[in-house]
Amino acid sequence: CLSVVPKVLPEVLLEVSHPVNLSHTFYGIMFDAGSTGTRIHIYTFIQKDPVELPVLDNEMYHAVKPGLSAYKDKPEEGGNTIRALLKVAKKTVPEVEWKQTPVVLKATAGLRLLPEEKANALLDEVREVFDESPFFVPNNSVSIMNGTNEGVLAWVTVNFLTGHLYAKTRKTVGILDLGGGSTQITFLPKSKVNVKLNSTDKFREDWTFGGITYKVSGIPDGYAGYKLCYYEVMRVVKGIVHQPFEVKGSSIFYAFSYYFDRAVESGLIDGSRGGMVEVRDFKKRAKEVCNKMTKYRPISPFLCMDMTYITCLLKEGFGFKDNTMLQLAKKVNNVETSWALGATFDHFNNLNIH
Structure with missing residues (x-):
């Protein structure tokens, strides 16, 4: 959503x-x-x-x-x-x-x-x-x-914890949330926008969720890696989301949940401190994870998939630039x-x- x-x-x-x-x-x-x-x-x-x-x-x-x-x-x-x-x-x-x-x-x-x-x-x-x-x-x-x-409520939490809700300037930060079954981007709009994004999952073999069994398979022979993975994700993400101009400006976005977890798992940030990264950092680390192969298979196929999905969602879905800064945080002022x-x-x- x-x-x-x-x-x-x-x-x-x-x-x-x-x-x-x-x-x-x-x-x-x-x-x-x-x-x-x-x-x-x-x-x-x-x-x-x-x-x-x-x-x-x-x-x-x-x-x-x-x-x-x-x-x-x-x-x-x-x-x-x-x-x-x-x-x-x-x-x-x-x-x-x-x-x-x-x-x-x-x-x-x-x-x-x-x-x-x-x-x-x-x-x-x-x-x-x-x-x-x-x-x-x-x-x-x-x-x-x-x-x-x-x-909206995640946006309220982060802007309250960062002090933006009661600041006189009324300047706020946007938030990016990525869970197991849905994703949200929330910000104070400068124009009236009302868009929806249905969540998607990509997995290997049989996977059951919400009472439905999905059968998805990768390439049995030949090179896989980041490029082909990105192409498959782009077919699902690109063109189905209106890209509001606010995300291309100077707004600050806090990213948490799976954005944070996968960044930690891939070594992009320290899990105890979080950190500020650029969108291109997700892309660079996704390439590194996906291209570490054992014959034709990535060493960490699910991490490869998740990092590629995050990269494609940020760039092709939401329209963030490579140099957009994201604050990755699990807690703010010791609150989730x-x-x-x-x-x-x-x-x-x-x-x-x-």
Whole structure:
């Protein structure tokens, strides 16, 4: 899904700091049920004074694999993964605060791609687990989130953590998110654009996802490598996305999820620090990975595929220039770069928690 931020930005009433003389602490629990794993984000907020805005103090993060969609035929087992993560929440949130602490789960591409009845069975199981828990369960606490909201809320998270949401200049950064079943690019538009990109996967042999088995094979004989891989990806990516002029300007884009993970795996950046890279750096490293061959096969075929896909998506799909700078980050101010914090803000606003 390709998404852009609407003209009316969500109201965000929190800021990061390390306050003293604390008067009240409260918590929020957000589950990110993605296609490759389920993650729990437990946020601690501090209210120093009733007339002042609360601040974000810290985040506890934990993840399990595989994602809920892997349990489409065994929803009870999927529910058990949520129970296990709720044990982390019980250890993090003081018992006296359990009844006041909202717990929310939002599922993304993994469940979006399942048949409706299987997705609903998993969501119903999660609802039962939530109802058994000692935490506060808001209305519509378990749902599937569309790709547009996923992109917008990730944008809110990153711009909040980098200080751009409450800066007087109103200058913001764009975000690039690449998950197991969908991808988002989100930025503050200078022109009204509304485009969508359906996610695609490329894999060898048989691969089942969302109830469908895909049969995909490479070249059995002859040279493969970067060029042919790039050509195959380009057939899927090029020409199906409107390329907004904003991506060709001077906007800063933060890239995370698989952009970060594959950059680390390929040695492009250090996993403990992240870093700033150019789009051409992905291209150069993709060539190096793909062209390390054992006879006719890359030594790391899946990494070759992923790095080539990222390169082609950035250049041919989104239209980034080779010298466009990308900030690769897993965390900002020690908080995960994902839509989860933005979604927590949204729920607190709806619950009138300020």
